[in-house]
Amino acid sequence: xxxxxxxxxxxxxxxxxxxxxxxxxxxxxxxxxxxxxxxxxxxxxxxxxxxxxxxxxxxxxxxxxxxxxxxxxxxxxxxxxxxxxxxxxxxxxxxxxxxxxxxxxxxxxxxxxxxxxxxxxxxxxxxxxxxxxxxxxxxxxxxxxxxxxxxxxxxxxxxxxxxxxxxxxxxxxxxxxxxxxxxxxxxxxxxxxxxxxxxxxxxxxxxxxxxxxxxxxxxxxxxxxxxxxxxxxxxxxxxxxxxxxxxxxxxxxxxxxxxxxxxxxxxxxxxxxxxxxxxxxxxxxxxxxxxxxxxxxxxxxxxxxxxxxxxxxxxxxxxxxxxxxxxxxxxxxxxxxxxxxxxxxxxxxxxxxxxxxxxxxxxxxxxxxxxxxxxxxxxxxxxxxxxxxxxxxxxxxxxxxxxxxxxxxxxxxxxxxxxxx
Amino acid sequence: xxxxxxxxxxxxxxxxxxxxxxxxxxxxxxxxxxxxxxxxxxxxxxxxxxxxxxxxxxxxxxxxxxxxxxxxxxxxxxxxxxxxxxxxxxxxxxxxxxxxxxxxxxxxxxxxxxxxxxxxxxxxxxxxxxxxxxxxxxxxxxxxxxxxxxxxxxxxxxxxxxxx
Numbered sequence: 001x002x003x004x005x006x007x008x009x010x011x012x013x014x015x016x017x018x019x020x021x022x023x024x025x026x027x028x029x030x031x032x033x034x035x036x037x038x039x040x041x042x043x044x045x046x047x048x049x050x051x052x053x054x055x056x057x058x059x060x061x062x063x064x065x066x067x068x069x070x071x072x073x074x075x076x077x078x079x080x081x082x083x084x085x086x087x088x089x090x091x092x093x094x095x096x097x098x099x100x101x102x103x104x105x106x107x108x109x110x111x112x113x114x115x116x117x118x119x120x121x122x123x124x125x126x127x128x129x130x131x132x133x134x135x136x137x138x139x140x141x142x143x144x145x146x147x148x149x150x151x152x153x154x155x156x157x158x159x160x161x162x163x164x165x166x167x168x169x170x171x172x173x174x175x176x177x178x179x180x181x182x183x184x185x186x187x188x189x190x191x192x193x194x195x196x197x198x199x200x201x202x203x204x205x206x207x208x209x210x211x212x213x214x215x216x217x218x219x220x221x222x223x224x225x226x227x228x229x230x231x232x233x234x235x236x237x238x239x240x241x242x243x244x245x246x247x248x249x250x251x252x253x254x255x256x257x258x259x260x261x262x263x264x265x266x267x268x269x270x271x272x273x274x275x276x277x278x279x280x281x282x283x284x285x286x287x288x289x290x291x292x293x294x295x296x297x298x299x300x301x302x303x304x305x306x307x308x309x310x311x312x313x314x315x316x317x318x319x320x321x322x323x324x325x326x327x328x329x330x331x332x333x334x335x336x337x338x339x340x341x342x343x344x345x346x347x348x349x350x351x352x353x354x355x356x357x358x359x360x361x362x363x364x365x366x367x368x369x370x371x372x373x374x375x376x377x378x379x380x381x382x383x384x385x386x387x388x389x390x391x392x393x394x395x396x397x398x399x400x401x402x403x404x405x406x407x408x409x410x411x412x413x414x415x416x417x418x419x420x421x
Numbered sequence: 422x423x424x425x426x427x428x429x430x431x432x433x434x435x436x437x438x439x440x441x442x443x444x445x446x447x448x449x450x451x452x453x454x455x456x457x458x459x460x461x462x463x464x465x466x467x468x469x470x471x472x473x474x475x476x477x478x479x480x481x482x483x484x485x486x487x488x489x490x491x492x493x494x495x496x497x498x499x500x501x502x503x504x505x506x507x508x509x510x511x512x513x514x515x516x517x518x519x520x521x522x523x524x525x526x527x528x529x530x531x532x533x534x535x536x537x538x539x540x541x542x543x544x545x546x547x548x549x550x551x552x553x554x555x556x557x558x559x560x561x562x563x564x565x566x567x568x569x570x571x572x573x574x575x576x577x578x579x580x581x582x583x584x585x
Binding site: 029031032033034035036037297300301363417 | 423424425427428431432434435437439440441443552583
């Protein structure tokens, strides 16, 4: 019992401190990706920036919009934040350690809050509860754009949960257990090559993309983009309530990085962790930081995906590929049981070959330049009056006023539908 | 693949370092014609160049300059012409630092120099008076107002050369 109290306190404080420094990491790393410096005035290297942010948010006026549903408005940040904080309860951060206690005996304790038999189910269920917070925040704000943002965000999260769930089924099949600790331990067969990412890269990629979409993170952050919906579902929140949404978002980032590292990247296993179990959390922490850096890198590189394309991608691309990945892993597990021997290795090699071939083919098709003919047509139209174009004005008057475009316009063939009248 | 090339591009910025100039430890070098704070210039003999004609006030698009002229007497001479600027005030909150006053001045009296660190905490402190704008005296030269010989400065406007 002391163990659970202590571990939950440690986990909570690590999450809060981790959230604070994730904000600094993001702002500084994103800045370096954009050839600028992040916050570096508040404390050395900007390390006291979270303190400044916290003080500012505490002193901000806590506004509740008129005619907003007060109870729901107050409760929505709580409903979003609490699941984000408790989702990591079932993830062990290191192998079991032997701890001496005051009654003279040694106890074997896990370095996690508790390792439930159905840990994966807990992960999926608790993330689903957080979605309620989003849609209730949007609805209770009495603001149609916040409502739209909330609906969009929750619809996106629900759609990508399908693919995420299927991508979580793959490690469950490969490990043979739904307990997160067992999944991590099953990746211990070989030092690095035992990680599940090497056995089913398709599922790992789907997991990565689905986790980004779960936390509304770029490039899937349309629901909270400033240009689109002026901060979406949390646009009416200020002060401490906004701080809770901010907290929930970043802790969600940390949580999904942890889940991704646990499921596919070997969790706390690395070279010497078996001999020194206390290194487990350190190794896990380094992996989580690496995944966070990748998330920030993605945010700094890719443009935002438009909402309808985002939903189409989730349902029409991710879901079929997730089903294929699950089928592949199912076949791999059965072959491994029946045939044994090098079946697992061969399946992994074939999986990687197909994945790399498919990825290079598909990525090579994306972003092909348009043909020269259309470029020339654009050239012609811009010559004939790009500066003097007036819409809604009779063409003769426009031609007279725009002056130098006169002769050019009468000679060049006009592409259809470019000018009214 | 374009996706990988995108990631490499953004990562290259990390390796190449930021382009930020850390003010106030580092400052951006200013161009020669940078338009900063105004200054009322003097001649080498110490007399003020400003003859109080208020062409700068007329040219100012923001109506930031206030000029009151008064006549020079030989007992109390400020400038080599007939008049001098008794009151010369620029409202720095209205000024847009366009430099039209500098272009309009016939004697090259008002120029925009390179000082850009102008801050005040009260709106009334934004009115820069003549004493704040006037150029400091070169060393060893008598200041203004001064006594001069009658008959020495008889032109209503001083001799003006072409601007260099």
